[in-house]
Amino acid sequence: MNDGVKALQKRRKIRLSHVLIALLLAGVAAFAIFRLSTKFKLRARIDAIYAAGYPVTGAELDQWYSIPPDAENAAHIIEEGFSFYEAWDKDKSAPLPLIGRAELPARTQPLPKEMKTLIAQYIADNNEALDLFHEGSQIEDCRYPIDLTAGLVTLTPNLTELRSAVMLLVLDAVLHAENGLSQSATRSAASAFGLARSLAREPVTVSQLVRAACQNLALSAVEQVVNRTELTEEQLLELIASVNESERISDMSCAFVGERCAGIGFFRGPESVGPDFMGGGGPIFRSVLALYKGVGMADADAVIYLDLMEGYLKAAQLPMHQRLEAVNAVDARLRSTSKVHVMLHSIMPALSRITTIETRAIAHLRAAQVALAIQRYRLAADRFPDKLADLVPAYIETVPKDPFDGNDLRYKKLEPGFVVYSIGEDLSDDGGKEEQRRKTRGQEPPNWDVVFIVER
Numbered sequence: 001m002n003d004g005v006k007a008l009q010k011r012r013k014i015r016l017s018h019v020l021i022a023l024l025l026a027g028v029a030a031f032a033i034f035r036l037s038t039k040f041k042l043r044a045r046i047d048a049i050y051a052a053g054y055p056v057t058g059a060e061l062d063q064w065y066s067i068p069p070d071a072e073n074a075a076h077i078i079e080e081g082f083s084f085y086e087a088w089d090k091d092k093s094a095p096l097p098l099i100g101r102a103e104l105p106a107r108t109q110p111l112p113k114e115m116k117t118l119i120a121q122y123i124a125d126n127n128e129a130l131d132l133f134h135e136g137s138q139i140e141d142c143r144y145p146i147d148l149t150a151g152l153v154t155l156t157p158n159l160t161e162l163r164s165a166v167m168l169l170v171l172d173a174v175l176h177a178e179n180g181l182s183q184s185a186t187r188s189a190a191s192a193f194g195l196a197r198s199l200a201r202e203p204v205t206v207s208q209l210v211r212a213a214c215q216n217l218a219l220s221a222v223e224q225v226v227n228r229t230e231l232t233e234e235q236l237l238e239l240i241a242s243v244n245e246s247e248r249i250s251d252m253s254c255a256f257v258g259e260r261c262a263g264i265g266f267f268r269g270p271e272s273v274g275p276d277f278m279g280g281g282g283p284i285f286r287s288v289l290a291l292y293k294g295v296g297m298a299d300a301d302a303v304i305y306l307d308l309m310e311g312y313l314k315a316a317q318l319p320m321h322q323r324l325e326a327v328n329a330v331d332a333r334l335r336s337t338s339k340v341h342v343m344l345h346s347i348m349p350a351l352s353r354i355t356t357i358e359t360r361a362i363a364h365l366r367a368a369q370v371a372l373a374i375q376r377y378r379l380a381a382d383r384f385p386d387k388l389a390d391l392v393p394a395y396i397e398t399v400p401k402d403p404f405d406g407n408d409l410r411y412k413k414l415e416p417g418f419v420v421y422s423i424g425e426d427l428s429d430d431g432g433k434e435e436q437r438r439k440t441r442g443q444e445p446p447n448w449d450v451v452f453i454v455e456r
Contacts, residue, residue, distance in 0.1 A: 038299040045306040046264075054257055058149040061261040065148060065203050065254075067141040074139035074198050075158075081132030082161040085168075086125045096122060098167040098217075103437065104174065107227035108455050111178050119175050126168055133165050134187065137194025144202065148258065151265035152347065159210045162199070166192050166214040173221040177228035185225045186235040192218035193242040200249040203258030205354060212361040215246050219368050219452070226375060226454055233379060240372045247365045252358050253316045256351070260309040266347055267302035292343070301344040308334055312351050320362060320403035324425070327352040356425050359403050360450055363422035366400040367452040370409055370420045375454070384418055387411065410449075417455040424450045 046056055055061040067073060087093075093100040095118055105111060111119070123130065144158045173188035196214035199207050222239055225231070231239070270289060292298055308330055315326035331350045339345060370388060373395040377385050385391055388399045388411045399408045402422045410421050412432050419432035428447050435448040 035296045035299075038296050038303060041303045042299050042306075045303060045310075049260070049306075055261055056264055058151045058261055058265050061203060061258055062148040064257075065143060065201060067143045071141040072139050074136045074142035075144045077132055077136035077139065078142070078162070078165070078195065078198060079144075079158070081129045081136060081165060082158075084126070084129040084132060085161065085164065086129070087164065088122065088125075093122075096171075098171060099164070104220075104224065107224055107453070111174070116175065116178065119171050123168070123172050123175065129165070130168060130172060133169060133195060134191045136198070137191040142198040142201075144198075146202070146204075148203065148261075151262040154204060154262070156202075156204055156207055159199075159207060162195060163210060163214060163217075166195050166217050169195065170217050170221040170224075174224045174228070177225040180229055182225070182229045182231050182235055185229060186231065186238055189218060189221040189225055190238055190242045192221055193246050197246065197249055200251075201254055203254040203261075205255040205259055205351075208252055208255040209354065209357060212250070212357055215250075215361055216364060218242075218246070219364055222368055222372075223452060223454075226371070227456055231375065233376060236372050236376050236379075240369060243365050243369045243372065247362060247369075250358060250362055250365070251316070252354055253313060255354070256309060256313050256316060259351075260306070260313075263305050263309065263347060264302065267298050267305065267343065270298070270343060297341070298343055301341045304337060304341060305344055305348060308348065312355075315355065319406070320359060321401065321406035323355050324352065324359060324404070327355045360422075360425065362403045363424070363450040364452070366403070366409055367420040367422060367450060370396065370400060370411070371418075371452040371454060374411075374418060374420070384413055385411075388420075414453070414455065417453065419451050419453045421452070422450040424448065 049056050055064040088096070088099070095102050095115065097104040097115065097119075099122070102115065105115075144156075146154060146156055146158065148154055169188045169192040173185045173192070176182075176185035176188060193215065196211050196218055199211040199214070202208070202211075222243070225239075270293075311330035311333070312327060315323050315330065318326055331352045334348060334350060337344065370391070373391050374384060376395050377391055388396075388408065392398055401407065402409050404423055404425060405427060410423070410429065410432065412419050412421075421432040423429045424447075426447050430447045430449050432451050432453075433446070433448045434451050434453065436446070
């Protein structure tokens with residue numbers, strides 16, 4: 001081989017090595033830019049959260065969930081009630097409605113004698129707890145002693161007990177209504193709303209879902225009471241105040257704030273949530289997790305996560321009938337995000353369902369508000385109004401809007417009684433059709449509306 005060929009081969013080798021070095025340097029530079037850019041974006045989003053006045057860490061969230069230092073804390077009284085609560089065992093409670101497997105009879109049907117006796121015994125066994133629940137429900141400020149520094153693994157033992165307490169109050173209201181004791185029935189229904197209100201500021205998603213569920217239980221008590229006994233003007237006004245207050249404090253924003261803090265904590269230290277999270281905790285898993293964080297993917301996931309949570313929070317500030325469309329758009333963005341963002345998809349639920357539940361709860365509260373106003377009208381005029389506008393302004397300031405479509409709530413006279421309703425999440429006006437109490441297995445459930453019905 002002559003000297004010219006050897007020189008050419010040498011130059012080619014040098015050029016190839018230069019290319020490889022250049023590619024390596026470009027890769028290192030791209031990685032450095034990615035890491036610095038991601039850190040910058042994450043820092044900017046964290047700073048924006050602080051600028052908006054919201055907490056970021058679990059410790060800050062724990063301080064944010066507070067009541068005035070000199071305020072009486074309803075949680076102290078309510079939790080004392082929990083300590084006196086006598087839960088029946090599974091077999092004994094089975095024939096009880098709500099607490100066990102039995103169902104309350106239809107709103108106009110009398111309680112069966114055996115059920116009535118059993119409810120009375122259950123209430124008698126819990127009289128001390130009941131008194132404390134009444135007392136605690138009247139206190140405005142509440143902060144349960146939960147530790148929010150735990151982030152995603154925060155424990156909320158108060159929720160199961162609170163739900164049982166609300167069920168006790170609902171049964172007490174129904175029993176008093178059945179016995180014609182309208183004042184006692186009104187008091188217990190109003191107290192059920194008060195216990196639900198005790199969760200209003202608890203920044204945990206499951207807490208807000210339980211609050212909505214407890215509100216629905218309280219509304220079922222109101223519907224049972226109105227259909228079983230005649231209420232006075234003063235009693236109707238008391239229930240209307242409870243219903244209006246429940247709508248005023250209904251706000252999923254605090255749940256999203258808490259969810260965001262827990263998410264930030266997870267991205268900063270995913271190993272802190274426990275060895276079983278994300279499917280394992282062995283040395284291989286920990287090595288993969290360390291690599292995932294080391295290359296900046298955890299920070300990239302956190303940036304997307306914070307953008308999604310900001311979308312949910314902004315949606316929660318929109319008029320009610322616009323929220324579902326907005327959160328569905330955020331959900332669509334989550335679904336379209338690449339599955340390579342493993343940590344993001346491991347903790348990020350589609351939160352549109354929570355907004356749907358909250359919207360349905362608001363619809364139910366507004367239907368109850370109007371129904372109680374109609375009862376006031378009926379007391380004064382001895383007849384039902386022809387249309388909801390007849391209630392304005394003596395009984396309601398304006399006809400409430402259906403939170404699902406932004407139109408006025410619907411009203412229809414029945415024989416006997418009436419129904420006030422929202423069209424619900426299917427956006428279909430089904431004439432005030434009530435949801436089936438029993439579902440037929442294998443059949444597609446029919447459409448239904450969010451209703452409040454009086455049949456007397």
